Amino acid sequence: MTDKPDNRNLDDPVLVAYLDGELAPEARARIAHRLASDHDLQQRLILLSRGGRPFREAFEPLLDQAPRARLEAMLAGLPVRNLPSAPAIRPVRRWSGLKALAASVALFLAGLGVGWFIPMLSPSVREQAALENAAIERGSPDDEWRQAVSEYLSLYTTETLASIPDNAAVREQELSSIGAKTGLVLSPQKIALPELSFKRAQLLQYDGRRLGQIAYLDPESGPVALCFIASSGPDSKPQVEQRQGSNVVYWSRGGYSFMLIGPTPSSRLQRFASELFLRLT
Amino acid sequence: MRAEPVAPSALDGALDDADCVPQVTESHSAKNLLPKQMVGSGPDEVRAALVGLLPRLWRYGLVLSGSRDAAEDLVQATCVRALERAHQFEAGTQFDRWLFAILRSIWLNEVRSRRIRTGEGTVNAETVLTSDGIGQIEAHVLAHQVVREVQALPEGQREAVFLVYVEGLAYREAATILDVPTGTIMSRLAAARAALGKLSGERPSRDQPEAEHR
Numbered sequence: 001m002t003d004k005p006d007n008r009n010l011d012d013p014v015l016v017a018y019l020d021g022e023l024a025p026e027a028r029a030r031i032a033h034r035l036a037s038d039h040d041l042q043q044r045l046i047l048l049s050r051g052g053r054p055f056r057e058a059f060e061p062l063l064d065q066a067p068r069a070r071l072e073a074m075l076a077g078l079p080v081r082n083l084p085s086a087p088a089i090r091p092v093r094r095w096s097g098l099k100a101l102a103a104s105v106a107l108f109l110a111g112l113g114v115g116w117f118i119p120m121l122s123p124s125v126r127e128q129a130a131l132e133n134a135a136i137e138r139g140s141p142d143d144e145w146r147q148a149v150s151e152y153l154s155l156y157t158t159e160t161l162a163s164i165p166d167n168a169a170v171r172e173q174e175l176s177s178i179g180a181k182t183g184l185v186l187s188p189q190k191i192a193l194p195e196l197s198f199k200r201a202q203l204l205q206y207d208g209r210r211l212g213q214i215a216y217l218d219p220e221s222g223p224v225a226l227c228f229i230a231s232s233g234p235d236s237k238p239q240v241e242q243r244q245g246s247n248v249v250y251w252s253r254g255g256y257s258f259m260l261i262g263p264t265p266s267s268r269l270q271r272f273a274s275e276l277f278l279r280l281t
Numbered sequence: 282m283r284a285e286p287v288a289p290s291a292l293d294g295a296l297d298d299a300d301c302v303p304q305v306t307e308s309h310s311a312k313n314l315l316p317k318q319m320v321g322s323g324p325d326e327v328r329a330a331l332v333g334l335l336p337r338l339w340r341y342g343l344v345l346s347g348s349r350d351a352a353e354d355l356v357q358a359t360c361v362r363a364l365e366r367a368h369q370f371e372a373g374t375q376f377d378r379w380l381f382a383i384l385r386s387i388w389l390n391e392v393r394s395r396r397i398r399t400g401e402g403t404v405n406a407e408t409v410l411t412s413d414g415i416g417q418i419e420a421h422v423l424a425h426q427v428v429r430e431v432q433a434l435p436e437g438q439r440e441a442v443f444l445v446y447v448e449g450l451a452y453r454e455a456a457t458i459l460d461v462p463t464g465t466i467m468s469r470l471a472a473a474r475a476a477l478g479k480l481s482g483e484r485p486s487r488d489q490p491e492a493e494h495r
Contacts, residue, residue: 009471009475012468012471012472012474012475013464013467013468013470013471014467015471016467016470016471016474017452017467020445020452020470022451022452022467046478047474047475047478047479047482048471048474048475048478049474049478050477050478050481050482051473051474051475051476051477051478051479051480051481052474052477053427053430053431053446053477054423054424054427055427055431055442055443055446055447056446056447056449057424058423058424058426058427058428058431058447059340059344059424059427059428059431059443059447060424061424062340062343062428063336063337063340064336066335066336066339066340067339067349067353068335068336070353071335071336071339071353071356071357072332072335074356074357074360075328075331075332075335075360078328078360078361078364079364183326208323208324208368209323209324209325210323229325230323230325230326230329231325231329232325232328232329232332255329
């Protein structure tokens with residue numbers, strides 16, 4: 001050690017805090033007052049001041065040396081959720097339970113004759129749905145949430161939404177609430193689709209993630225829903241698919257995956273989607 | 282040249298109840314950084330936010346371990362844990378601070394102790410970091426020298442200098458991550474700067490960097 005602790009060293013922490021601007025005003029005034037007349041204290045301040053360096057700039061180049069691509073690939077490969085000591089495996093498909101539930105409820109509703117989607121299924125749509133389901137079985141997690149949503153929404157009927165009274169203030173409150181919880185900025189203007197009536201905004205959950213759902217009623221075809229979930233994937237332009245006999249337009253933008261789903265003809269649904277695509281970021 | 286730091290123990294904790302530090306609670310636990318209730322965040326938000334912070338996490342891992350490989354392992358373990366604990370992260374808390382605390386706790390509790398158990402010991406930061414880290418940017422002579430000087434400081438001082446002067450954390454934020462009283466941060470910074478100040482005094486004036494540090 002070249003530096004024997006002496007009384008002067010006891011002032012060092014306060015002097016450094018003084019240099020760093022971390023002192024409260026009174027303490028700052030006190031030390032400034034002492035510095036004005038205390039030569040030894042001035043010498044310590046000079047020494048400590050000399051101990052400053054362009055630290056931030058000096059360590060900056062290390063950031064460029066980080067193996068960024070490898071780290072990002074590693075992060076992308078991590079599962080969404082696993083238990084602290086569980087091996088890194090893909091989580092079990094969460095929607096299978098929902099699917100079973102949906103199927104049973106759908107059957108129940110169908111028994112009551114209120115299933116709006118079943119009569120809509122043309123043979124070709126059915127075939128396509130079967131193909132999609134096969135693809136979904138080995139599909140990406142991004143597909144899975146859309147599948148879960150489409151199954152859930154297949155339980156909606158025109159009556160489900162028609163019974164909700166129109167109340168602009170309540171709707172606005174719902175939107176700002178799910179906006180706050182999902183981080184997506186929402187307003188009645190942003191989500192408005194002129195030909196449809198906005199019926200309800202809800203916060204749902206999929207695989208532990210918050211999922212926003214905005215339900216509309218299309219006087220021509222029935223319930224339409226805009227759903228979104230935070231996503232780490234890249235942006236993508238609107239694409240079209242069919243699930244559960246409904247048309248779907250889906251896209252990703254600004255850290256969210258969106259889907260617009262309904263029994264509405266695809267061209268009409270795409271027109272709605274292109275408006276929402278531009279407004280929601 | 283190697284820094285001969287003043288004994289930090291002589292100063293550690295000397296100012297625990299210093300009235301000179303504004304808005305400071307005396308002691309923080311790193312656990313307090315993991316809030317009880319998550320509001321508006323989840324694994325996806327955490328993952329998206331992590332991407333941009335990977336280089337800074339890696340650099341902190343490098344400063345702690347002195348090894349590029351260990352730094353990479355630390356980042357991976359930090360990401361895994363952050364995703365597991367995404368529900369504990371509180372929106373509005375500083376995300377980078379939360380991650381630093383996680384990375385450091387993994388370093389202290391797992392990586393460093395494992396290295397010691399397996400006989401690897403802690404890495405000599407001065408040689409490893411300068412040879413395989415900064416060595417690639419020899420052109421930055423001053424940067425090279427500053428990093429060498431910082432890495433030669435005792436671990437406690439090195440971490441305080443890194444978090445406060447490189448990462449720009451307030452004293453109390455660094456105290457929270459290092460789980461020490463704010464006065465200890467002040468003592469460690471003072472010891473580090475006294476040592477570095479002496480080094481400056483020993484060098485020809487041409488090499489003296491300006492005192493600007495934040």
